[in-house]
Amino acid sequence: MVQRKWFVNTSSDIRQTLAELPEQDPRNFNGFLLDLAERPERIANVTVESLAELVCGNYAVIPVFNVRSDAGQLYTYEYVSWRYGSMSGVKGLILLENHERITHFIVLKGEKFATGKVEDDSVGGYIDLNVDGVTNLSQRIEKEIQQELGLPELVLKGDTILLGEMATDPGMTNNRPGLFIAILDVSLARQLESAARDPDERELRGEVCVYPIGRLQEVVRQSQDSFFLACVAKGWARGIFDGIFR
Amino acid sequence: MVQRKWFVNTSSDIRQTLAELPEQDPRNFNGFLLDLAERPERIANVTVESLAELVCGNYAVIPVFNVRSDAGQLYTYEYVSWRYGSMSGVKGLILLENHERITHFIVLKGEKFATGKVEDDSVGGYIDLNVDGVTNLSQRIEKEIQQELGLPELVLKGDTILLGEMATDPGMTNNRPGLFIAILDVSLARQLESAARDPDERELRGEVCVYPIGRLQEVVRQSQDSFFLACVAKGWARGIFDGIFR
Numbered sequence: 001m002v003q004r005k006w007f008v009n010t011s012s013d014i015r016q017t018l019a020e021l022p023e024q025d026p027r028n029f030n031g032f033l034l035d036l037a038e039r040p041e042r043i044a045n046v047t048v049e050s051l052a053e054l055v056c057g058n059y060a061v062i063p064v065f066n067v068r069s070d071a072g073q074l075y076t077y078e079y080v081s082w083r084y085g086s087m088s089g090v091k092g093l094i095l096l097e098n099h100e101r102i103t104h105f106i107v108l109k110g111e112k113f114a115t116g117k118v119e120d121d122s123v124g125g126y127i128d129l130n131v132d133g134v135t136n137l138s139q140r141i142e143k144e145i146q147q148e149l150g151l152p153e154l155v156l157k158g159d160t161i162l163l164g165e166m167a168t169d170p171g172m173t174n175n176r177p178g179l180f181i182a183i184l185d186v187s188l189a190r191q192l193e194s195a196a197r198d199p200d201e202r203e204l205r206g207e208v209c210v211y212p213i214g215r216l217q218e219v220v221r222q223s224q225d226s227f228f229l230a231c232v233a234k235g236w237a238r239g240i241f242d243g244i245f246r
Numbered sequence: 247m248v249q250r251k252w253f254v255n256t257s258s259d260i261r262q263t264l265a266e267l268p269e270q271d272p273r274n275f276n277g278f279l280l281d282l283a284e285r286p287e288r289i290a291n292v293t294v295e296s297l298a299e300l301v302c303g304n305y306a307v308i309p310v311f312n313v314r315s316d317a318g319q320l321y322t323y324e325y326v327s328w329r330y331g332s333m334s335g336v337k338g339l340i341l342l343e344n345h346e347r348i349t350h351f352i353v354l355k356g357e358k359f360a361t362g363k364v365e366d367d368s369v370g371g372y373i374d375l376n377v378d379g380v381t382n383l384s385q386r387i388e389k390e391i392q393q394e395l396g397l398p399e400l401v402l403k404g405d406t407i408l409l410g411e412m413a414t415d416p417g418m419t420n421n422r423p424g425l426f427i428a429i430l431d432v433s434l435a436r437q438l439e440s441a442a443r444d445p446d447e448r449e450l451r452g453e454v455c456v457y458p459i460g461r462l463q464e465v466v467r468q469s470q471d472s473f474f475l476a477c478v479a480k481g482w483a484r485g486i487f488d489g490i491f492r
Binding site for chain 1: 268284285286289290291292299301302303304305306308310313322323324325326328332356357358359360361362367371403410411412413414415417418419420422423430450452462463464466467470471472475476478479480482484485
């Protein structure tokens with residue numbers, strides 16, 4: 001980062017703020033700093049001149065840059081990052097299967113602090129590698145499914161289908177969680193509906209909803225959950241729902 | 247807001263910061279303040295005790311709250327808001343039609359400041375009512391389509407299909423733009439491909455890509471754009487692609 005022109009042009013106060021960001025768990029900003037160092041200095045028709053401001057919450061951070069357009073205009077551009085950086089976590093769709101036929105899908109519901117409302121939600125969360133004995137993406141996905149569905153152990157039907165990353169809101173943030181579809185055996189359905197969701201002390205309460213797959217289009221029409229909707233689109237494009245819907 | 251318990255418990259410094267947020271265009275934070283005043287003081291199993299910190303960029307803002315869980319734990323929760331508040335804008339999918347048959351769809355591509363990368367993008371943007379003579383949502387959508395596709399005038403086939411709102415990333419932000427599908431006549435295709443995108447000085451360069459509808463599933467498999475993916479899922483659930491795909 002120290003070789004970046006924008007960094008050299010940044011005031012010593014703000015460079016100091018960058019230098020003082022926590023490096024140690026559980027509050028490290030290392031992912032954010034890695035992304036920041038890798039950002040290009042030219043983006044489309046603007047040149048990034050310096051970091052004008054850096055404002056931080058405990059989890060989120062807003063870097064505000066001075067930029068210059070090719071037409072010579074000076075203004076600021078900013079974005080929001082998690083302190084984890086852009087690849088912050090995973091979110092996915094859980095399907096249930098009976099003898100290789102998809103029979104159900106799962107939606108979580110819970111109040112979200114950001115919106116202050118009950119939201120449809122998808123299974124997943126921060127990636128938190130090196131926590132809970134998790135060292136790679138597939139393990140993290142399996143741990144999230146197990147925790148959020150409240151299952152004592154997890155047996156997936158086949159491999160988790162990795163659907164690539166999703167830019168949640170690239171006008172606002174660099175956040176880019178991974179998407180997945182995972183398939184469980186339908187015999188778990190009863191256990192799921194009675195399970196307490198997520199034992200994590202710091203997560204808000206929520207519930208697990210199991211729907212017959214025939215209601216997928218109805219639930220999609222009502223859902224406001226970007227992760228769920230994106231996973232359904234990806235699943236449809238891969239033919240996962242062929243034979244269920246026209 | 248002044249009657250909220252959390253507001254009463256908030257330090258006078260931070261109350262002062264709230265009071266000093268710009269109220270006048272073009273930099274007003276009124277949408278953010280309206281949302282803030284309407285937030286519940288109980289969210290799931292936590293009580294919001296006070297605003298611990300308020301850090302602001304020029305467009306984005308992070309309110310950090312002290313909260314208390316029912317189990318008696320004290321910690322902070324935070325979220326990110328645009329200064330416009332949660333209903334910040336609209337994003338949608340544009341389809342082209344030839345004699346009532348869908349023939350093409352449109353994807354934008356452009357570099358995004360937040361990610362520093364070329365991203366798939368959807369038509370739309372901030373809602374900015376009372377700008378460009380726009381006073382309601384449908385007018386805003388039409389103005390965005392016209393601007394971003396570089397069309398001198400806009401003739402939609404039928405009404406814009408409003409798909410409701412989408413929570414882009416409710417673990418991070420209250421942002422909740424509206425989604426839509428709009429249909430244009432295929433005769434515009436050539437004009438679209440040669441058009442310069444968006445005359446807005448402050449938007450980054452981008453391009454308009456027109457694909458035959460038969461390539462929709464292929465493009466969905468590769469896309470990382472939450473808005474595009476959500477609109478496709480909603481369109482599929484409404485039967486808009488019936489007869490084109492199994």
